[in-house]
Amino acid sequence: MIYHALDLDRALRSELWQALSNIAGRYREDVNDFPVERTDTDGSVESAVSGFDFATPINPIEALRRVESAMRLHQTHTAHSRYFGLFNPNPTPMGIAGEALAGIFNPQLAAWSHSPFAVQMERRLVREIGMQFDQRLTTGTFTSGGAEANVTAMVCAFVRLFPNFSTLGIRGLGSQPIAYVSAAAHHSFVKAARTVGLGTRFLRVVPCDSSHAMDTLALTSMIEEDERKGFTPFFVVATAGATATGVIEPIEEIGKIASAHGAWLHVDAAWGGFAALIPELRAHLQGLERADSVTFDPHKMLSVPMGAGMFLTADSESLEKAFSVVADYMPAQESAGDRVDPFTHSMQWSRRFIGLKVLLSLAVAGWDGYAQVLRRQVEVGHYLRSQVQATGFSVVNDTPFPVVCGVPGIAGVSVGEIVRRIVATGNAWVSHAALPDGAPVVRACVTNYLTTEADVDALRVELQRAMVP
Ligand SMILES: *Cc1c(COP(=O)(O)O)cnc(C)c1O
Numbered sequence: 001m002i003y004h005a006l007d008l009d010r011a012l013r014s015e016l017w018q019a020l021s022n023i024a025g026r027y028r029e030d031v032n033d034f035p036v037e038r039t040d041t042d043g044s045v046e047s048a049v050s051g052f053d054f055a056t057p058i059n060p061i062e063a064l065r066r067v068e069s070a071m072r073l074h075q076t077h078t079a080h081s082r083y084f085g086l087f088n089p090n091p092t093p094m095g096i097a098g099e100a101l102a103g104i105f106n107p108q109l110a111a112w113s114h115s116p117f118a119v120q121m122e123r124r125l126v127r128e129i130g131m132q133f134d135q136r137l138t139t140g141t142f143t144s145g146g147a148e149a150n151v152t153a154m155v156c157a158f159v160r161l162f163p164n165f166s167t168l169g170i171r172g173l174g175s176q177p178i179a180y181v182s183a184a185a186h187h188s189f190v191k192a193a194r195t196v197g198l199g200t201r202f203l204r205v206v207p208c209d210s211s212h213a214m215d216t217l218a219l220t221s222m223i224e225e226d227e228r229k230g231f232t233p234f235f236v237v238a239t240a241g242a243t244a245t246g247v248i249e250p251i252e253e254i255g256k257i258a259s260a261h262g263a264w265l266h267v268d269a270a271w272g273g274f275a276a277l278i279p280e281l282r283a284h285l286q287g288l289e290r291a292d293s294v295t296f297d298p299h300k301m302l303s304v305p306m307g308a309g310m311f312l313t314a315d316s317e318s319l320e321k322a323f324s325v326v327a328d329y330m331p332a333q334e335s336a337g338d339r340v341d342p343f344t345h346s347m348q349w350s351r352r353f354i355g356l357k358v359l360l361s362l363a364v365a366g367w368d369g370y371a372q373v374l375r376r377q378v379e380v381g382h383y384l385r386s387q388v389q390a391t392g393f394s395v396v397n398d399t400p401f402p403v404v405c406g407v408p409g410i411a412g413v414s415v416g417e418i419v420r421r422i423v424a425t426g427n428a429w430v431s432h433a434a435l436p437d438g439a440p441v442v443r444a445c446v447t448n449y450l451t452t453e454a455d456v457d458a459l460r461v462e463l464q465r466a467m468v469p
Helices: 010-033 044-050 060-073 093-105 116-133 146-161 188-196 216-228 251-260 272-277 279-285 316-323 355-390 415-425 453-466
Strands: 139-143 177-182 203-206 232-239 264-268 293-296 309-313 393-395 403-408 431-434 440-445
Touching: 010 060, 010 093, 044 060, 093 355, 116 139, 116 272, 116 293, 116 309, 116 355, 139 146, 139 316, 146 177, 146 188, 146 232, 146 264, 146 293, 146 309, 146 316, 177 188, 177 216, 188 203, 203 216, 216 232, 216 251, 232 251, 251 264, 272 279, 272 293, 272 355, 309 316, 355 393, 355 403, 355 440, 355 453, 403 415, 415 431, 415 440, 415 453
Parallel strands: 177 203, 177 232, 232 264, 264 293
Antiparallel strands: 139 309, 293 309, 393 403, 403 440, 431 440
16 A cells, blocks of 8 residues: 555544544543543643654554543543533534534535535524524524624624725724623623724723613713714624623613614624523513624534534625625636625635534424423523522522522632632532622533533532532
8 A cells, every 4th residue: 555644544544433433432421420620730731732743653543542532631521411611512412423524525615606505504504593583683604603703793883884994994984983892791892892903992891780781871871972972882782691690681772772873783692592492581582673683602502512603694785795805716606596605704714514513403403302402401500590599609690591600608718719629529510700790609500401400419519518618
């Protein structure tokens, strides 16, 4: 056989796929036997990294084996059923298969003509998922995650509100543009303000009220004050399911204020958007009919592997104005029907088939299957809330979603110390968060669809132990 550095012969390939499948099987079987938190405090990460010597090529199976053992050791196991952490799910088997298939066929989603099935499938998913939110939200694009979707929203708002934005940039605008988010909003808007060139000084952070949601009276007065100064409010964000607390801001009211002042309303539902898929929870997202755009992350509550966000919008014209360019080396745009080249509607150019993991998970679960699983997670969340309370914590967030923020009822051990102690046991994982007013809380979230009441009971034991001075 002729040696080839990149290709593998048939026998080795088949061994490789088998090894991969074994790794997937093993991890799924034994992830709950690991401590949830990493135990590698001894510098072994560095040796696992430097252990790869690129001067001396190794056998493919050996390469996989090394990565497997490093990943098993050197990460917080977000797929563990007692990971009550950030919005990182246990990835669905169909989602994992989707990742593998996207690699196998490696479709290029820049141009329609290179991969029409993938492009049209993503389009259909955008339309169908968008319509769960509101029937006007039928266009958009898959993104790497919520952060990219939020930047995309800000660019679209600029393009619609300021016709000169694309050519002259912000310095060329007649007046200073101002964006508004609440103190509960995700910090990706800070990055968006930097990336787009708005500047964080012009990203107003509206204070929250006692329910930890945007104080809409404050929003109105901040907008009016900016208008008096001759500034132009152009972008208002309502967060539907705040990252720390799960609190849903009053979309309807915020939307009315935004439209009264001619601004774009963006709803950041990166996590909480799952409520749109459950009829009895959907009412909590009232006001979506006012949204110009929505961020939703399938890699959170839809439990697909990392790297799947969505930007959904009712204004495909602005999305196209924001990103369409003519490049003579790209395949000619197909003009027939409604064929769209995704590179004209996205910040990305070369793009992988992000929607595939969503397609496969949804095709196998169905809308009802997803709703059933999500309902169950919400139910376990209610149990979690009751148990956190029963342990002597006060629950300080009010949300229908499965995230609980607690402060210890008795003084003695700080929030930070409680979290540190629980995480150190390896038996459960919770995080330390801050309310919009800065008050520290212990935060526990049901993020794994396999988490049950028994896992919550185990967390309760750890909470009780951690509170002892
Ligand atoms: C997670 C989250 C984001 C950021 O999304 P990524 O997918 O991590 O980029 C934005 N907004 C909210 C409300 C989030 O919860």
